[in-house]
Structure formats: structure tokens, C-alpha cells
Amino acid sequence: MKTLIIEDKAYIRKGLLNLLALIDSQVEVIGECASVKNAVIVANACKPDLIFLDINLLDGTAFDFLEQTEHLAFKIIFITAYEEHALKALKIGAVDYILKPVDVEDLKVALQKVNSLPVAIQKQQIKTVKDVLGNEDSKLILSLHDSFQVIDLNELLYCESDKGYTTFYCSDNKKYMVSKTLKEFEERLTDANFIRPHQSFMVNLKFIDKYEKSGIIYLKNGKKIPVSSRKKEHFVRSFLNWNNN
Incomplete structure (x- = not known):
């Protein structure tokens, strides 16, 4: 063989x-x-x-x-x-x-x-x-260097991408880095009520505390996330729809 x-x-x-x-x-x-x-x-x-x-x-x-x-x-x-x-x-x-x-x-x-x-x-x-x-819609399995990490998407605050790596920030203050781009997770996260307000970030809509019209998202833990001018209109529409439902 x-x-x-x-x-x-x-x-x-x-x-x-x-x-x-x-x-x-x-x-x-x-x-x-x-x-x-x-x-x-x-x-x-x-x-x-x-x-x-x-x-x-x-x-x-x-x-x-x-x-x-x-x-x-x-x-x-x-x-x-x-x-x-x-x-x-x-x-x-x-x-x-x-x-x-x-x-x-x-x-x-x-x-x-x-x-x-x-x-x-x-x-x-x-x-x-x-x-x-991967049988649970609310779970995401991350392939880390030496293990698989199960992430509960309901407890994931946001993701940040940098130079081909993506870091996942959770509500328990833990974070996990994987050697994949944010683009590879975008479809899965969008289905779980995440939005991409900036090329480098995806944010869980449920953890947004407020949005400043100048282009800054404030999460419930105090983290500030920028909104790019190109994605601003789409973000505002999605944010308002989410809060009205």
C-alpha cells in the first residue's frame, strides 16, 4: 500500500x-x-x-x-x-x-x-x-498547539486577529490563540450572532454595552472595539436589529 x-x-x-x-x-x-x-x-x-x-x-x-x-x-x-x-x-x-x-x-x-x-x-x-x-451549535472547538479547546460561544466576548493568528477572549478572562485567520471563523461566528465591525475583530452582540457614534463599541467588561468606516453602516443596522428583537 x-x-x-x-x-x-x-x-x-x-x-x-x-x-x-x-x-x-x-x-x-x-x-x-x-x-x-x-x-x-x-x-x-x-x-x-x-x-x-x-x-x-x-x-x-x-x-x-x-x-x-x-x-x-x-x-x-x-x-x-x-x-x-x-x-x-x-x-x-x-x-x-x-x-x-x-x-x-x-x-x-x-x-x-x-x-x-x-x-x-x-x-x-x-x-x-x-x-x-462539533455537534453542538453553541460550541466551537479550537485546535491549539497541544490540545483541542472547547469554547462556549455564549461565553465568548470577542475575537481579535493579527498576522494570521486569532485570539479568542472569553467571559471568564481566559484567552486562546490559534494559527488561523479570523476569516476562517467568520461564517460560523456570524451564525452565532457575532458581527465583524473591523477587519481585526469579531464581537458577540450580546456583550455590547453601548456604541458611540464616533465609531467605538464598548463591551460589558469595558473593552473598546473600533468600528471601521467601511463597516459602520452594516454594524449599526445589525446592532439595532439585534436590540429590537
Whole structure:
């Protein structure tokens, strides 16, 4: 099987390569990737039969990769550290996975299982996992450097974007930074009654205390958010509609 390893940690990739060489001569590793961007390019070009897929990658998640390669036919074995929320979803979806650090016996079992599973069935299993990870409209799952963080959108004050990173500020004074642009969250947040009054900000309408016509939003915690002249008319209309409903 032509096999691609998508994992952001080099030592995990190296260890997996060594184990595969020991236990299964039918597995031919054709590439290694650490990011969603590179993985999509390699997968589209090489059309692997099997992918070892880390859930948390340098620039996104396994599901970002799968959305961009959904028409390719390959088997998947997820690789994950023991992270309760993600692991629970994998178990519910009955998807093949191995825990880090990779154990040789677990690897053998996963290979045996994936070999006998039709691609169509596995795609349905993966859809189940994705639904479990994001099944609540009021929840947003952020892929941080070493974990997944569940955010309650009802408690999210605002988001601020800067140089390709977005920081989420919550009502409990916690904040979380992800390596994604605000644009990537805009549709999801808009559906949850957030508005984008400025290129660098999205604000939860429920936490707005007042709006000064000079172009300043005051949140209930005292934070000031600017409103750009280009977005001013749309913001005022949305703000007034929200408060009148």
C-alpha cells in the first residue's frame, strides 16, 4: 500500500517509519507531511492507499485536510495523543486509531482492521467523528498547539486577529490563540450572532454595552472595539436589529 504519514512531530514520524519497516513489508511510505497545506498537495499528487493522520497539525486539524481531499479514496488510521474529547469521538465513530507513543502491537491491529474496511464505510465513520466533535451549535472547538479547546460561544466576548493568528477572549478572562485567520471563523461566528465591525475583530452582540457614534463599541467588561468606516453602516443596522428583537 502506498502510504502517507501526516504528523507534525518529526520523532513520531520517524518512530512510525521504523515500526512499519519491521512489521509490514506491504506498506510503502511515499511521503511525510507536517501541515494541512502540504498534506493536501502530496495526497492529491500521489493518491495514497493509506494515510496515518495526526488530528492536530501545524496549520489546522485532520478534518481540515479531509475536507480538502474528500474525493480521494484512501484508508485512514488516526494518530492521537490521549486527549479525552477527541478520543471519545474516535471511539464513538469506531474509527481506527493509535495512541502516541505508537505501540507496535496497536499498530499491527490497526493495520489489520483498516485492510478489511471498505473506504465508503470508513468515510461514514469519519463523518460521525466530525459530528461528535462539533455537534453542538453553541460550541466551537479550537485546535491549539497541544490540545483541542472547547469554547462556549455564549461565553465568548470577542475575537481579535493579527498576522494570521486569532485570539479568542472569553467571559471568564481566559484567552486562546490559534494559527488561523479570523476569516476562517467568520461564517460560523456570524451564525452565532457575532458581527465583524473591523477587519481585526469579531464581537458577540450580546456583550455590547453601548456604541458611540464616533465609531467605538464598548463591551460589558469595558473593552473598546473600533468600528471601521467601511463597516459602520452594516454594524449599526445589525446592532439595532439585534436590540429590537
